[in-house]
Amino acid sequence: MNKKQLFTKICNDIKSIKIQGATNVAKAALRAYYLFPEEKTKKILFSLRPTEPMLLHTIESAGKKSKAEILTHFSTAQERINKNILKIIKNNSVIFTHCHSTNVVRALIYAKKKGKKFEVYNTETRPLFQGRKTAKELSDAGIKVTTFVDSAAQIGIKKSNLVLFGADALLNDSVINKVGSGMFSEIAKHNKIPIFIVADSWKYSPKNVKLEQRDFHEVWNPKKNMIHVKNPAFEPIEIKNITGIVSELGIMPYSKFLKFVRKG
Numbered sequence: 001m002n003k004k005q006l007f008t009k010i011c012n013d014i015k016s017i018k019i020q021g022a023t024n025v026a027k028a029a030l031r032a033y034y035l036f037p038e039e040k041t042k043k044i045l046f047s048l049r050p051t052e053p054m055l056l057h058t059i060e061s062a063g064k065k066s067k068a069e070i071l072t073h074f075s076t077a078q079e080r081i082n083k084n085i086l087k088i089i090k091n092n093s094v095i096f097t098h099c100h101s102t103n104v105v106r107a108l109i110y111a112k113k114k115g116k117k118f119e120v121y122n123t124e125t126r127p128l129f130q131g132r133k134t135a136k137e138l139s140d141a142g143i144k145v146t147t148f149v150d151s152a153a154q155i156g157i158k159k160s161n162l163v164l165f166g167a168d169a170l171l172n173d174s175v176i177n178k179v180g181s182g183m184f185s186e187i188a189k190h191n192k193i194p195i196f197i198v199a200d201s202w203k204y205s206p207k208n209v210k211l212e213q214r215d216f217h218e219v220w221n222p223k224k225n226m227i228h229v230k231n232p233a234f235e236p237i238e239i240k241n242i243t244g245i246v247s248e249l250g251i252m253p254y255s256k257f258l259k260f261v262r263k264g
Helices: 003-015 022-033 039-048 053-061 067-085 102-113 130-140 150-158 181-190 254-263
Strands: 093-097 118-123 144-148 162-165 174-178 195-198 234-238 244-247 250-252
Touching: 003 022, 003 039, 022 039, 022 053, 022 067, 022 102, 039 053, 067 102, 067 244, 093 150, 102 118, 102 130, 102 162, 102 195, 118 130, 118 150, 130 144, 144 150, 150 181, 162 181, 174 181, 181 195, 181 234, 244 254, 250 254
Parallel strands: 093 118, 093 162, 118 144, 162 195, 195 244
Antiparallel strands: 174 234, 244 250
8 A cells, every 4th residue: 555545544444433433543644744744734634623623733843843753742641530530430340431532442441451440331332333433442351241122312411410421522612422411411411410521631722623523324324305414514512501611731620621721
């Protein structure tokens, strides 16, 4: 496979969500960028996942920082998130999560290795079933997982005592995550279940991001012209529903987190 073919493959894998998780997407985009390190490449990569500030931040850092420095940020941030997550997971917890987040999955696996006893409830996350990836990775690490169809998520949330969501974008007025997250956060808040966002600070964007609308064929290809299918990929989680954020900067209320990242 030559460089052009590899670049095309990486772009297709990012666009089709074959590569999942904001961190994994950013790493793949960085690899693609260094195949053809020029401004045209940046524009192509930016267009693949418009709701991913980490991708943007990573590619913008290329040239200002070495590839090794950028990759070190990812590993260091995850290590700090792992240590911070231990402070909020109590033994015998039932933790609810949605979709697939590298930060969340790795933090939970770390907590398991450190002796924390807990189980996880998660969603299938239709239509592409990213939640199954989460379930498999946690199960492979010896963590007990119960997967709910999305429409039964409320049952799992009410039986949980902690909600951990990843994030695709950390904004000034909300957190953007997989569609369903906003609704699930409302349920958790109503039932007084704490909700923490687990995310690398590089997902912060001072500007609003475009919420990706994906191809309706992922859901259904109806034969009747009068049936229209909507397939939104993301939605906001209101800040009022968020107990706090766990990042490499620490565990803090979202308002305090914003003060930190705005200074940076």
